[in-house]
Amino acid sequence: MKKEREVLLEADHLWKSYGKGAAKVDALADVSLKIYNGELLTILGSSGSGKSTLLNSLGGMDKPDKGMICCGGVDLCQMNDRALTSYRKKNIGFVFQSFNLIAELTAKENVALTADTSGDPGIVEKVFDMVGLTEKMKNYPSQLSGGQQQRISIARALAKNPALLLCDEPTGALDYETGKQILVELEKLVRTHGKTVVIVTHTQEIGKMSDRVIKMRNGKITEVVENDDPVPAESVEW
């Protein structure tokens, strides 16, 4: 029998549109979903289907026009910008396709930037250890490979000990093998460290390593697939 799952975040009837009249696009058209504690969730869909809009809404980076996003007893959609920024800082880790590290800072300084909210003085060392890059702490981003930069950006996201890690095309800028290493890293965060991770991707095969797959098209969720037997990231091929 399936274990009772604890809901970490619940989105209810989200709507978001861009443009007006004939040019109006519904990026989110009545989207509802739950994210469970400790799961690895993949959001799949073709370009323009609304994946990033959804992810950014769940992380408080974007505000839907209508709907509710409940997390820890609060509704993100009702928060003002200041409250939302503070919520995001404390609770959400973001990983982007394009690493977004600050070129003038070392890897360690980049990670330390987000560490102030965690309340753990050893957190920077801990997250470097988690992504296996302790020996690169003093390097600048330009002295690191793409895969290493992405691991640093994962470490940066983890340094605030977020409830939820949201990854938008985390392998998009990487070659096949390096992309796979990042997936193995993300999988380890869920399976070994009990984190909750959401991965947005175009790549259908990546869904096989996750506990659930949510498929999107034209701003709508078209399918939710439960994966009782996720494949190890190492053996996912695309």
Ligand SMILES: Nc1ncnc2c1ncn2[C@@H]1O[C@H](COP(=O)(O)OP(=O)(O)OP(=O)(O)O)[C@@H](O)[C@H]1O
């Ligand atoms: N700031 C914006 N202004 C106008 N339209 C936007 C804006 N952001 C998104 N859209 C539109 O909303 C729809 C959903 O976009 P979104 O970026 O969420 O798609 P996506 O699934 O992440 O696509 P991709 O895989 O290419 O990243 C698209 O039609 C897009 O053109």
Ligand SMILES: [Mg+2]
């Ligand atoms: Mg996108």
